[in-house]
Amino acid sequence: MSQAEEITDSGVIESVSGPVVTATDLDAQMNDVVYVGDEGLMGEVIEIEGEVTTIQVYEETSGISPGGPVDNTGEPLTVDLGPGMLDSIYDGVQRPLDVLQGEMGAFLDRGVDAPGIDLEKEWSFEPVVEEGDHVEAGDVLGTVDETVSIEHKVLVPPRSDGGEVTEVNAGEYTVDEPVAVLDSGEEIAMRQEWPVRRARPSKDKHTPRTPLVTGQRIQDGLFPLAKGGTAAIPGPFGSGKTVTQQQLAKWSDADIVVYIGCGERGNEMTEVIEDFPELEDPQTGNPLMARTCLIANTSNMPVAARESCIYTGITIAEYYRDMGYDVALMADSTSRWAEAMREISSRLEEMPGEEGYPAYLAARLAQFYERAGLYTTLNDDEGSVSVVGAVSPPGGDFSEPVTQNTLRIVKTFWALDADLAERRHFPAINWNESYSLYKDQLDDWWRENVSEDFPEVRQWAVDVLDEETELQEIVQLVGKDALPDDQQLTLEVARYLREAWLQQNALHDVDTNCEPAKTYKMLTAIKTFNDAAFDALEAGVPVDEIQNVDAAPRLNRMGVQEDWDEYIEELKDDLTAQLRDLY
Amino acid sequence: MKEYKTISEVSGPLVYVDIDEPVAYDEMVEIETPDGEVKRGQVLESSDEFVAIQVFEGTEGIGQDASVRFLGETLKMPVTEDLLGRVLDGSGQPIDGGPDIVPEERRDIVGEAINPHAREYPEEFIQTGVSAIDGMNTLVRGQKLPIFSASGLPHSDLALQIARQASVPEEEASEEGGSEFAVVFGAMGITAEEANEFMEDFERTGALERSVVFMNLADDPAVERTVTPRMALTTAEYLAFEKDYHVLVILTDMTNYCEALREIGAAREEVPGRRGYPGYMYTDLAQLYERAGRIEGREGSVTQIPILTMPGDDDTHPIPDLTGYITEGQIMMDRDLNSQGVTPPVNVLPSLSRLMDDGIGEGLTREDHGDVSDQLYAAYAEGEDLRDLVNIVGREALSDRDNLYLDFADRFEAEFVDQGFDTNRSVEETLDLGWELLSLFPKEELNRVDEELIEQYYVEDEAEAEEAAAAD
Ligand SMILES: Nc1ncnc2c1ncn2[C@@H]1O[C@H](COP(=O)(O)OP(=O)(O)O)[C@@H](O)[C@H]1O
Numbered sequence A: 001m002s003q004a005e006e007i008t009d010s011g012v013i014e015s016v017s018g019p020v021v022t023a024t025d026l027d028a029q030m031n032d033v034v035y036v037g038d039e040g041l042m043g044e045v046i047e048i049e050g051e052v053t054t055i056q057v058y059e060e061t062s063g064i065s066p067g068g069p070v071d072n073t074g075e076p077l078t079v080d081l082g083p084g085m086l087d088s089i090y091d092g093v094q095r096p097l098d099v100l101q102g103e104m105g106a107f108l109d110r111g112v113d114a115p116g117i118d119l120e121k122e123w124s125f126e127p128v129v130e131e132g133d134h135v136e137a138g139d140v141l142g143t144v145d146e147t148v149s150i151e152h153k154v155l156v157p158p159r160s161d162g163g164e165v166t167e168v169n170a171g172e173y174t175v176d177e178p179v180a181v182l183d184s185g186e187e188i189a190m191r192q193e194w195p196v197r198r199a200r201p202s203k204d205k206h207t208p209r210t211p212l213v214t215g216q217r218i219q220d221g222l223f224p225l226a227k228g229g230t231a232a233i234p235g236p237f238g239s240g241k242t243v244t245q246q247q248l249a250k251w252s253d254a255d256i257v258v259y260i261g262c263g264e265r266g267n268e269m270t271e272v273i274e275d276f277p278e279l280e281d282p283q284t285g286n287p288l289m290a291r292t293c294l295i296a297n298t299s300n301m302p303v304a305a306r307e308s309c310i311y312t313g314i315t316i317a318e319y320y321r322d323m324g325y326d327v328a329l330m331a332d333s334t335s336r337w338a339e340a341m342r343e344i345s346s347r348l349e350e351m352p353g354e355e356g357y358p359a360y361l362a363a364r365l366a367q368f369y370e371r372a373g374l375y376t377t378l379n380d381d382e383g384s385v386s387v388v389g390a391v392s393p394p395g396g397d398f399s400e401p402v403t404q405n406t407l408r409i410v411k412t413f414w415a416l417d418a419d420l421a422e423r424r425h426f427p428a429i430n431w432n433e434s435y436s437l438y439k440d441q442l443d444d445w446w447r448e449n450v451s452e453d454f455p456e457v458r459q460w461a462v463d464v465l466d467e468e469t470e471l472q473e474i475v476q477l478v479g480k481d482a483l484p485d486d487q488q489l490t491l492e493v494a495r496y497l498r499e500a501w502l503q504q505n506a507l508h509d510v511d512t513n514c515e516p517a518k519t520y521k522m523l524t525a526i527k528t529f530n531d532a533a534f535d536a537l538e539a540g541v542p543v544d545e546i547q548n549v550d551a552a553p554r555l556n557r558m559g560v561q562e563d564w565d566e567y568i569e570e571l572k573d574d575l576t577a578q579l580r581d582l583y
Numbered sequence B: 001m002k003e004y005k006t007i008s009e010v011s012g013p014l015v016y017v018d019i020d021e022p023v024a025y026d027e028m029v030e031i032e033t034p035d036g037e038v039k040r041g042q043v044l045e046s047s048d049e050f051v052a053i054q055v056f057e058g059t060e061g062i063g064q065d066a067s068v069r070f071l072g073e074t075l076k077m078p079v080t081e082d083l084l085g086r087v088l089d090g091s092g093q094p095i096d097g098g099p100d101i102v103p104e105e106r107r108d109i110v111g112e113a114i115n116p117h118a119r120e121y122p123e124e125f126i127q128t129g130v131s132a133i134d135g136m137n138t139l140v141r142g143q144k145l146p147i148f149s150a151s152g153l154p155h156s157d158l159a160l161q162i163a164r165q166a167s168v169p170e171e172e173a174s175e176e177g178g179s180e181f182a183v184v185f186g187a188m189g190i191t192a193e194e195a196n197e198f199m200e201d202f203e204r205t206g207a208l209e210r211s212v213v214f215m216n217l218a219d220d221p222a223v224e225r226t227v228t229p230r231m232a233l234t235t236a237e238y239l240a241f242e243k244d245y246h247v248l249v250i251l252t253d254m255t256n257y258c259e260a261l262r263e264i265g266a267a268r269e270e271v272p273g274r275r276g277y278p279g280y281m282y283t284d285l286a287q288l289y290e291r292a293g294r295i296e297g298r299e300g301s302v303t304q305i306p307i308l309t310m311p312g313d314d315d316t317h318p319i320p321d322l323t324g325y326i327t328e329g330q331i332m333m334d335r336d337l338n339s340q341g342v343t344p345p346v347n348v349l350p351s352l353s354r355l356m357d358d359g360i361g362e363g364l365t366r367e368d369h370g371d372v373s374d375q376l377y378a379a380y381a382e383g384e385d386l387r388d389l390v391n392i393v394g395r396e397a398l399s400d401r402d403n404l405y406l407d408f409a410d411r412f413e414a415e416f417v418d419q420g421f422d423t424n425r426s427v428e429e430t431l432d433l434g435w436e437l438l439s440l441f442p443k444e445e446l447n448r449v450d451e452e453l454i455e456q457y458y459v460e461d462e463a464e465a466e467e468a469a470a471a472d
């Protein structure tokens, strides 16, 4: 969070009820940041009605009493943008949690402010412009090495009028020291501020045509997400929302990952903090933390900051997009964000909409996901923000408002299924319910980069799985043995598709990440089995004998092979030969 | 201290008082009735003209003639190591006839949130001696793992079995023995009979000496139940993070706690959330459950086993639903298993321990643990599915493979899950038993298990015996 410079006006607390405080005698505008009570708790103006200003407070209000002061900064909630955000963990209003720990110990106390980026640290700045060059808003002035993985581009702020560079020098700078001066007199430092509730400007938004490769077979193979696309993962508790999001944060081929823990478990954030520095970024081989920014407002932290953490996260994501990077943002869980809105709204006694959510729920969700996209940046580079939101429907029922309103916006739907999770079929993404509207526009990428026939092979797999679903209904009534041989064989092929291909163990060192070529090749192995098996069946071989060929169970071991290419080649040969030997 | 006689309204558990000096949100209040009874309460809403107070001990006897004193501080409780061995009521007053509590410190019962950056990820295996837990839903130190139960099921027996048998094998083997173990027990609205069951077991096993008991019984005031778990957790945090104890907190019954929340919400005429429970119940429950964990640089830990009974046996009811969204898994009790006489009647399929993965494996439990667990899950799920089909088509219509799965499911329940409340199995015994059952299947069926582990652990004669039996 950026530091308030001055106080523009002061008022008096009139009432306190949970995270909502009202004040009188306060000259304020909507969304101004204020400090409440003698402790100076941070809050934001959310309603102004006559004399009375209503404030949502980002810290616990226990012990705050009417009559206390309210100081207005006259500024909206903004984040600090600049080098130092990667490899960091923030709370919902961008206070670094390691700094807070240093100041108040293991438990979160109140009334402590901390800048979002280190103000003392010096960065080594390399200019890419020269004195005399003309620059405009969004142009790159130079770079600093933010982490081993990421070169941070220092941009002319979006609201600058631009001009001729009159001074720019390589050297060591803190984030507040100007690295360049323009002829207008404007001094540009690395640190910028941006109000979180406003999207950062860019030029055009384009149709995405490149997949965000996730390293997860069912997602890349059947329900792909595009770079710049949006996806939702709804599912009841324990179905795999968090693991799926963490898998994406680990293995997707984004340049930058912004991971928001919104109203979820403390230990899940701790796990990321402990694991990510140890894990290798598959793109660069550097520690994963070097491309990651974490935002943690856990379920027991103040509810108002849960409302803001989503905006803090997306603003940081847009900032790296403006540097031309592909950013992936995970929000776990957007339902907690919606509930925070509901809680604040009900304290305001606003007219409730469906299930008590405020009437503006759908609009807020849409505004958030709209900030995703593939954009031409102000400096004519290309950058993207992909957004993946977990949804936690009460009782696992997808007909509730947050799931429904989200599905109206996002284009990829990964439906998690409690039944699959119970039988430890992971990822528990239901292949009948899920969809991706990006599938067709990404086909060219697959043809060019993986294999010319990928879309056809994928369609074959989809057809087999569909047929299985239909056949299972019959099996439930009469048993499998009552089916004709060819249908029994189809079920066997479908079983391999499910167990050997769709299932992927996030906890296995090798299986956890599967590159597109492997995803494709594994599929072709099952297809080889399918084709050879049906040939054998046609030649009169009984279905039992086909199912029992020695090589078939080896299909289930493809995922865990490091030398998969060789393994699968050999397996295909063996399958073909063994099935041919049957007749 | 200013005293008011300006009560304007009494409504359910709430009292409204007109004031002329500011009163802090959450501040403690004493209300004295004309016949001298003093009740405690807390400010729920504060404005410059009036405050709303929730009264812990019930509002009977409070009228406009009662006097109200604001105590100038939020709800605090005395903490000291001497609480060990003591029995207190639901708001922290001793009820065991023992000496007054001499506090080492007074702590706010609404604990502050642990900074996620200061947490240490829990990964120390706790052996409970219960196969369904150790083998497939492993508990670790600092976890919050509730028991989802229903009325009439033996959840108390399971909780007691865990409290009795819980041990950390590694530590027992080492010289130092690690930190000491303590139990904090918080009862909310349970019957005297249930409470006695716990107390007798604590006394019988000598556990009482290292326990702190908070008792709010069914006939105690309902609003007090909102305080009881906070007292229990404040005590637990103190013992764990100041005095280095490994604390196991048992909270029962969380359903009664949630009912009390609903009652207060209704009295305040709040817009209700799902099924009448307050919209902020998720946040409220999280503020309890998230007080489990480990902290960097501190020896002790807080492990929570909350118990809740699912109204109507419905796991989508808001109480189990919101709980499951916060806790690190759940142990699900099952009515069918219970009526079959399986003890403990744990249905492993909907059960889960989210922290299991980091607590098991080579050097922690055993290298095959994860794979064995996965395979047991998959096989039992398949067997369960087939049971429905058998009812329709009969066993004969099923393939040999399917029949194996059915046999497995039966034996899994009878041998693995049904161990009784007095059997204490080591994790090796649990895993060996798992292998015995998995070895019913031919090796190729065990596709969740690493091939090397199959070579090492597969029980050959089990399959042969099975084949021989099939041949007869
Ligand atoms: N892809 C996966 N591979 C292996 N295990 C998984 C996978 N996804 C989920 N799990 C298991 O399921 C549990 C619950 O997943 P989680 O993501 O925490 O669920 P949710 O966030 O939906 O409540 C995890 O603790 C893990 O054991």
Ligand SMILES: [Mg+2]
Residues within 6 Å of the ligand: A241, A242, A243, A264, A332
């Ligand atoms: Mg989750």
